[in-house]
Amino acid sequence: MADVLPAIMVRGPVADGVAPAATDMPVMVAGFDGTNVQHITVDASGNIQVDIVAEIPAGTQNIGDVDVLTLPGTAAEGGALPAVFVVVAGDDGVDTHPLQLDASGFLKAILQANTGVDIGDVDVLSLPNLLETLVDDAVFTPATSRVFPMGAEADETTPDSVDEGDIGALRMSLRRELYTQIRDAAGGERGANVDVSNNLTVVVNAALPAGTNNIGDVDVLSVVPGTAATNLGKAEDAAHSTGDVGVLLLGVRNDVPTALTSTDLDYSPVAVDSMGHVQVDVLTGGGADAPTSAVVDDQTSASLAPGASIDLEFALITNATTGKLQKVDLYATVPYKAIIKSRDNVTLVTLAVVGGRAGETVQYEVPHRDYFSLAGDGVDNNFRVTFTNLEPTGGKSADVYGTAYWDEQ
Numbered sequence: 555m556a557d558v559l560p561a562i563m564v565r566g567p568v569a570d571g572v573a574p575a576a577t578d579m580p581v582m583v584a585g586f587d588g589t590n591v592q593h594i595t596v597d598a599s600g601n602i603q604v605d606i607v608a609e610i611p612a613g614t615q616n617i618g619d620v621d622v623l624t625l626p627g628t629a630a631e632g633g634a635l636p637a638v639f640v641v642v643a644g645d646d647g648v649d650t651h652p653l654q655l656d657a658s659g660f661l662k663a664i665l666q667a668n669t670g671v672d673i674g675d676v677d678v679l680s681l682p683n684l685l686e687t688l689v690d691d692a693v694f695t696p697a698t699s700r701v702f703p704m705g706a707e708a709d710e711t712t713p714d715s716v717d718e719g720d721i722g723a724l725r726m727s728l729r730r731e732l733y734t735q736i737r738d739a740a741g742g743e744r745g746a747n748v749d750v751s752n753n754l755t756v757v758v759n760a761a762l763p764a765g766t767n768n769i770g771d772v773d774v775l776s777v778v779p780g781t782a783a784t785n786l787g788k789a790e791d792a793a794h795s796t797g798d799v800g801v802l803l804l805g806v807r808n809d810v811p812t813a814l815t816s817t818d819l820d821y822s823p824v825a826v827d828s829m830g831h832v833q834v835d836v837l838t839g840g841g842a843d844a845p846t847s848a849v850v851d852d853q854t855s856a857s858l859a860p861g862a863s864i865d866l867e868f869a870l871i872t873n874a875t876t877g878k879l880q881k882v883d884l885y886a887t888v889p890y891k892a893i894i895k896s897r898d899n900v901t902l903v904t905l906a907v908v909g910g911r912a913g914e915t916v917q918y919e920v921p922h923r924d925y926f927s928l929a930g931d932g933v934d935n936n937f938r939v940t941f942t943n944l945e946p947t948g949g950k951s952a953d954v955y956g957t958a959y960w961d962e963q
Contacts, residue, residue, distance in 0.1 A: 704724075705723070705724075706723060706724035706725060706726035706730075706732060707723040707724065707725055707726065708726055708727065708728055708730075709725050709726070710727055710728060713725050783795060783797065783798050783799065784799050785799065786799060786800060786801055788800060803824070804823070804824075805823060805824040805825060805826035805830070805832065806823040806824070806825055806826065807825075807826055807827070807828060808825040808826070808827075808833065809827065809828060811825070811833065845880075845961035846961055846962065846963045847872075847875070847961060847962040847963070848959070848960075848961055849869065849877070849959070849960050849961070849962055850957065850958070850959050851868040851869045851957070851958050852955070852956070852957045853866035853867065853868060853939070853955075853956050853957075853958075854866070854953060854954065854955045854956070855941065855953065855954050856953045857951045857952070857953065858886075858941060858943045858951060858952055858953070858954050859943060859951050860888075860943050860945035860946060860947055860948065860949040860950065860951065861942075861943060861944075861945070861946075861947060862942070862943055863940055863941060863942040863943075864940070864941050864954070865938050865939070865940050865941075866938065866939045866940075866941060866954070866956045867897075867936060867938050868936050868937045868938065868939075868956075868958045869936060870930065870931075870932055870933065870934070870935060870936045871928055871929070871930025871931075871932075871935050871936055871937075871960075871962060872930045872932060872962050873930055873931050873932030873933075874930065875929075875930045875962040875963060876927050876928070876929055876930065876962065876963050877927065877928045877929075877930055877935075877936075877937070877960045877961070877962050878923040878924060878926070878927045878960055878961045878962075878963065879894075879896075879905070879920050879923070879925075879926040879927070879928075879937055879958065879959075879960045880919070880920055880923055880959040880960055880961060881917060881918065881919045881920065881958075881959045882894055882908075882917075882918045882937075882939060882956060882957065882958050882959070883915060883916070883917050883918075883955075883956065883957040884908060884910060884915065884916045884917075884918065884939065884941075884954075884955070884956055885910075885914070885915045885916075885954070885955040885956075886910065886912070886941065886943070886952050886953070886954040886955070887912055887913055887950070887952040887953065888912050888943055888944065888945045888949070888950055888951075888952040889909075889910070889911055889912050889943075889944040889945065890909065890910055890941055890942060890943060890944055890952075890954065891907065891908070891909045891941075891942045891944060892907070892908045892909070892910070892916075892939050892940065892941055892942075892956070893906075893907050893908075893939065893940040894906045894907075894908065894918065894926075894937070894938075894939055895937070895938045895939070895940065896926065896928045896936075896937055896938070897928075897934070897935065897936055897937070897938050898928060898929075898934075898935050899933075899934050899935065900934075902938070905925075905926045906918060909944075912952075923961065930962065937958050937960065939956045939958070941954040941956070
C-alpha cells in the first residue's frame with residue numbers, strides 16, 4: 555500500500571527577510587543526517603550555509619558556478635611564495651604554461667609578427683641593446699657605443715614646408731645626399747653655387763679696407779694691370795718717363811757658363827757676365843759653334859798723329875777657304891774712330907764703323923758670323939781696320955791696336 559503523506563496547509567505569505575508572525579505557519583525545509591532530522595541553516599541574506607565534509611573526488615565533476623571567497627595561501631607583494639598558492643596559466647594550443655613575471659612584477663611578453671591587430675597606444679620606456687643614452691660631451695667608443703639610424707625624405711622637386719614649432723623630416727636627394735643651405739644673420743636661407751668642376755662660386759662685394767689685411771695664401775689666376783706711371787704694367791710702344799714704376803728684371807752672374815737649372819724645360823734666370831751683359835748662345839751659325847779653323851791676328855801702329863788715319867791689315871785669308879769674321883778688339887790712348895772693312899784685291903767693303911774713348915777697349919762682335927764673310931785667294935784678300943786719331947790739331951799722338959778673330963771654312 556502506498557505511503558500517504560498528510561496534506562500540508564501553508565498560510566502566508568511572509569515577505570523575504572521578515573520574521574514570521576505568531577499566526578504565520580511557514581514551511582521549514584529540513585534534511586536527515588542519517589540519525590536525526592536537521593533543518594537547513596541560512597544567513598541573514600538567505601544564503602544556505604554549506605559545510606564541505608569531503609573533497610570533490612578525482613575526475614570530471616560539474617558543480618556549476620562557484621564563488622571562491624578564500625584561497626589556500628596568500629603572499630604580500632614582493633614577498634616569498636607561500637607553501638600553497640594558485641598559479642595562473644595559459645595554453646599554447648597544446649600545452650599549459652604558467653604566466654611569467656619579472657622581479658618588478660611586470661608580465662613578460664614576446665611580441666609576435668604583425669597580425670594586423672591594433673593594440674592601441676604604447677609608451678616605450680626603454681629599448682635595450684638599441685638605444686643608448688650618452689652624457690653630453692661623453693666619449694664615443696667605435697665598435698662599442700650604439701647609434702640610432704636617421705632617415706630623410708627623398709625630394710628633388712618641390713619640398714613641403716612646415717609650420718613654426720612643427721616636426722619635419724629632413725630632405726635628401728635620390729642619391730641619399732642631404733640638402734643643406736647656409737643661413738644668414740637675418741634668418742634667410744641661401745644655397746651655395748658650385749660649378750661642374752666642384753669650384754665654389756664667390757662674389758666679392760667689396761674691396762679689402764685700407765691698412766694691413768691678412769687673407770692667408772692666395773692663388774692669383776689672372777692679373778689685369780694698369781698702365782699708368784705708378785702701375786707695374788706698361789702699354790706697348792708707350793714713351794718712357796723718369797720715375798715710371800715697373801718690375802725689375804734680375805739676372806744671375808755666370809762667369810763660367812754652368813747649368814742654372816737641374817732639369818730640361820725648367821724655369822731659369824737670365825745669365826749675365828761680370829759687367830751685367832746678358833750672355834747669349836747662338837744655337838745655329840753663331841759663335842757657339844766650334845770654329846772649323848780659327849784664326850786670331852794682332853796688328854798695331856805707333857805714333858798716329860792727331861787727325862791722321864792708318865790701315866791695319868790683318869793676315870790674308872787662306873786660298874780656297876771662306877773667312878767668316880767673328881769679332882774685332884780695338885784700343886787706343888786717344889779718342890778714335892775705327893772702320894772695319896773687307897778687302898778683295900782692290901775692292902773695299904765697309905762692314906762696321908766703331909768709335910772709342912781714350913784708353914777704352916771696344917770689342918765689336920759680329921751679329922752673325924755669316925754676315926761678314928770673304929773668299930780667300932792667298933794673295934790679297936783680307937780684313938782691314940782703318941784707325942783715325944780724333945785728337946785736335948796740336949793734340950797727342952798715340953799708338954793704336956787691333957785684334958781680329960775669324961774662322962776659315
